[in-house]
Amino acid sequence: MRIHVDIAMTMESKGRRFELASQFSFMEERLALFGPSGSGKSLTLHAIAGLLTPDNGVIRLNGDTLFDANAGINLPARARRVGFMFQDYALFPHLSLRRNVTFGLTRWGRPISPAQAREVDEMLELFGLxxxxxxxxxxxxxxxKQRAALARILVLRPRILLLDEPFSALDAPLKAVMRAELKRVLERFNIPLILVTHDPAEVDDFAQAVVLYRAGTVVGAWTRAEMAAAGQSLEACLATAFQEE
Structure with missing residues (x-):
């Protein structure tokens, strides 16, 4: 995976102003955006997915430009071929699990093809659903619910998986099970990952590179190899994100 992000945006709500300046470039397949709550991680992930538009900057994935403010490029979310999983999974409450999984395959209410139906069957079997x-x-x-959300994403064959705090709503025993499940999915589908988290254990489990956020700004970005070469521990690097302003 080649990911390049260099974006800035200003957001205002209820008299509060938040400025995001997010810059990083990596070739690694699994990347973690790490930092305290409200530090800009999820905003960056939403911008990559095309769910919000930065004020300026560029976003490139595997050589394709997803967003370039100066060039007037802003691909719609569907055209970016990224799989985004929200914290609350965003399943449609009035649709069955199967209809949730097939939702992205439908076009203007038309039924899915027999081949697509077989893919859905295989995905449901794979996830034990x-x-x-x-x-x-x-x-x-x-x-x-989490397996259903993953199945709904993966049946569309995205080129990258974007996960926003995917384990935050789970208790400790289930969290361990679902981490193992996600590892299995990543290996089976050989799909790159960008994970938003404030849990060092998740960074340790999944990330080949980490971007540290604090107060809307990237305060560090390293690969695991770079950390090791510099004699820095993962724990010390992650602590940077929680330093006092």
């Missing part, structure tokens, strides 16, 4: 595929999201466990 076949037996509950007709249940509504409110009838699913936390782990089943």
């Amino acid at each position: 076949a037996e509950v595929q007709h249940n509504l999201p409110g009838q699913l466990s936390g782990g089943q």
